Amino acid sequence: MSSATLAAPLAPARRPSLAAGLRHTFTLAWRSLVQIKHNPMELLDLSIQPVMFVLLFTYVFGTAIAGSPGDYLTFALPGIIVQNAFFATMTTGFGLNNDLTKGVFDRLQSLPVARWAPLAGRIVADTVKQAWSVALLLGVGMLLGFRVGTGFAGLLAAFALLLVFSLAASWISVLVGVLVSEPDKVQIFGFMVIFPLTFTSNAFVPTDKMPSWLQRWVEINPATILADALRGLLVSGPVAGPVARSLIWAAVLLAVFAPLAVRALRRRA
Amino acid sequence: MTYAIRAEGLVRRFGATTALAGVDLAVPTGTVFGLLGPNGAGKTTAVRVLATLLAADEGHATVGGYDVRRDAHRVRQLIGLTGQYASVDENLTGTENLLLIGRLLGMSRGDARSRARQLLADFQLTDAAERAAKTYSGGMRRRLDLAASLVGRPQVLFLDEPTTGLDPRSRNELWDIVRNLVADGVTVLLTTQYLEEADQLAGEIAVVDHGRVIAQGTPEELKARTGGQVLAVRPIDPADLPTVLAITGEVTGAAPEVAQSTVAVPVNDPAVLPAVVRRLDAAEIAVAELALRSASLDEVFLSLTGHRAEQDAPTDADLERILV
Ligand SMILES: Nc1ncnc2c1ncn2[C@@H]1O[C@H](COP(=O)(O)OP(=O)(O)O)[C@@H](O)[C@H]1O
Ligand SMILES: [Mg+2]
Numbered sequence: 001m002s003s004a005t006l007a008a009p010l011a012p013a014r015r016p017s018l019a020a021g022l023r024h025t026f027t028l029a030w031r032s033l034v035q036i037k038h039n040p041m042e043l044l045d046l047s048i049q050p051v052m053f054v055l056l057f058t059y060v061f062g063t064a065i066a067g068s069p070g071d072y073l074t075f076a077l078p079g080i081i082v083q084n085a086f087f088a089t090m091t092t093g094f095g096l097n098n099d100l101t102k103g104v105f106d107r108l109q110s111l112p113v114a115r116w117a118p119l120a121g122r123i124v125a126d127t128v129k130q131a132w133s134v135a136l137l138l139g140v141g142m143l144l145g146f147r148v149g150t151g152f153a154g155l156l157a158a159f160a161l162l163l164v165f166s167l168a169a170s171w172i173s174v175l176v177g178v179l180v181s182e183p184d185k186v187q188i189f190g191f192m193v194i195f196p197l198t199f200t201s202n203a204f205v206p207t208d209k210m211p212s213w214l215q216r217w218v219e220i221n222p223a224t225i226l227a228d229a230l231r232g233l234l235v236s237g238p239v240a241g242p243v244a245r246s247l248i249w250a251a252v253l254l255a256v257f258a259p260l261a262v263r264a265l266r267r268r269a
Numbered sequence: 270m271t272y273a274i275r276a277e278g279l280v281r282r283f284g285a286t287t288a289l290a291g292v293d294l295a296v297p298t299g300t301v302f303g304l305l306g307p308n309g310a311g312k313t314t315a316v317r318v319l320a321t322l323l324a325a326d327e328g329h330a331t332v333g334g335y336d337v338r339r340d341a342h343r344v345r346q347l348i349g350l351t352g353q354y355a356s357v358d359e360n361l362t363g364t365e366n367l368l369l370i371g372r373l374l375g376m377s378r379g380d381a382r383s384r385a386r387q388l389l390a391d392f393q394l395t396d397a398a399e400r401a402a403k404t405y406s407g408g409m410r411r412r413l414d415l416a417a418s419l420v421g422r423p424q425v426l427f428l429d430e431p432t433t434g435l436d437p438r439s440r441n442e443l444w445d446i447v448r449n450l451v452a453d454g455v456t457v458l459l460t461t462q463y464l465e466e467a468d469q470l471a472g473e474i475a476v477v478d479h480g481r482v483i484a485q486g487t488p489e490e491l492k493a494r495t496g497g498q499v500l501a502v503r504p505i506d507p508a509d510l511p512t513v514l515a516i517t518g519e520v521t522g523a524a525p526e527v528a529q530s531t532v533a534v535p536v537n538d539p540a541v542l543p544a545v546v547r548r549l550d551a552a553e554i555a556v557a558e559l560a561l562r563s564a565s566l567d568e569v570f571l572s573l574t575g576h577r578a579e580q581d582a583p584t585d586a587d588l589e590r591i592l593v
Pocket of ligand 1: 283306310311312
């Protein structure tokens with residue numbers, strides 16, 4: 001018999017190559033994105049919620065906090081973008097938990113796919129979703145009077161910083177997604193943590209308008225630091241300090257939560 | 270003989286629970302091997318270890334000649350897995366689910382697409398191909414799940430309780446699919462709680478309980494060990510029960526039991542049935558029900574372990590009713 005006619009290779013590869021792993025990652029990212037087609041609620045989540053926040057904050061709080069909706073938007077849009085980014089990281093844990101509870105994760109693990117690809121694929125897809133809602137937030141903000149005061153480079157840098165920070169923060173979401181018993185609990189966790197976190201930052205209200213006992217926390221709150229960095233990169237003000245501190249926060253989150261999440265995932269799977 | 274699956278002394282603990290307490294298995298290439306046992310016996314754990322999803326604490330196993338730990342990636346290129354719960358992505362269509370697997374297996378877009386189309390046709394899912402899997406019925410989901418595990422034409426297929434929760438028609442369809450796969454040379458490891466299913470499909474059965482293989486053999490050997498079949502007789506008038514008890518005991522030479530106004534007695538020879546009928550007739554006993562049914566998992570268990578399986582054994586599925 002000629003060996004050329006054999007369907008299966010005689011000696012299958014011992015481990016997947018890096019190129020194969022990247023291919024798996026993009027295939028799995030495609031899978032997360034194409035789901036939106038069949039789950040229009042997700043698109044609404046990604047679109048309506050951010051726009052609603054911009055409109056509500058600008059017209060309900062704007063005049064009271066900053067004197068006019070336009071001035072308030074200049075201050076608050078970076079904060080709204082930060083809050084939106086925090087919420088967006090929750091989709092990673094939500095999707096992962098869905099895969100774990102529905103058995104899809106097992107199926108993927110039984111395939112000759114790089115071990116890191118399912119997670120990486122999710123993160124790539126969630127980054128695309130994040131980019132979409134940030135673009136939408138900026139677009140709506142500009143229609144309502146927000147102006148980028150720095151330039152295109154500032155815009156790109158702001159976007160890059162946001163992605164780096166989100167990538168690090170997604171590990172919290174991954175950990176929660178592995179530990180809880182059902183997807184909805186990831187969302188409940190998100191609301192319980194993210195609302196208090198962003199509302200006790202200067203995302204929506206300047207630090208000096210906060211109660212004095214809260215101000216010390218506001219200043220070290222990562223949401224404050226990231227919002228300040230975005231303000232510097234998008235509007236005006238100091239850049240180096242807040243950007244450096246944002247990166248330190250990202251490094252800390254990564255160092256703490258990535259190992260915990262990977263260990264929990266190994267244990268659960 | 271070559272073995273597609275070999276396991277020696279597999280032990281796996283979860284905290285205080287010992288899910289596998291030293292399991293040995295040898296599955297010849299091209300056969301169907303049944304792992305039969307009640308809930309919690311360790312079937313899923315065994316499948317997960319063999320399918321490289323879980324590490325065993327002790328022992329080792331090979332699939333297709335490759336060690337499931339050291340050569341996991343190679344094993345994964347040979348196997349297909351259909352888990353206990355249909356693990357399809359509910360937010361993808363049937364086509365997309367299969368495309369995803371094909372692409373992950375390294376097929377070109379065109380190849381993945383034509384493989385998906387072919388499998389959907391084989392599994393009567395063509396009409397539902399472009400609908401999200403969340404709209405599928407339980408039987409359709411199971412079929413899609415099985416199709417997904419076949420995209421890469423696996424040499425070894427793991428089916429973990431593939432028909433649990435299916436109606437009898439879907440179950441029969443699934444059995445036919447498995448038979449066709451074996452005809453194509455695929456080795457299948459099937460877990461089930463139903464003796465009838467193992468009987469229908471498997472050439473060899475291992476009965477597992479509390480993480481141990483407590484009996485192994487062909488379906489015929491196992492059934493012979495449990496007394497084969499059970500004859501059940503229910504007289505219309507419960508006052509006739511003692512007479513029925515006496516007649517059945519006499520004809521079969523076994524010890525009948527009474528439960529719920531029904532006399533049950535193990536029989537090894539189906540020919541006793543006409544004899545019992547004649548004797549009941551002669552005694553002018555009117556019967557509401559006279560049935561010969563195969564030994565249920567519960568009875569297999571009872572006879573092998575001395576304790577009943579924790580959960581209810583299938584009843585209707587195993588009944589072969591002869592109505593008089
Ligand atoms: N991930 C797990 N964590 C803790 N206990 C588990 C886990 N998986 C299985 N078990 C336990 O191991 C035993 C065997 O389970 P399993 O292999 O699922 O049995 P079966 O598939 O035969 O119903 C059960 O007692 C079950 O509760
Ligand atoms: Mg099971």
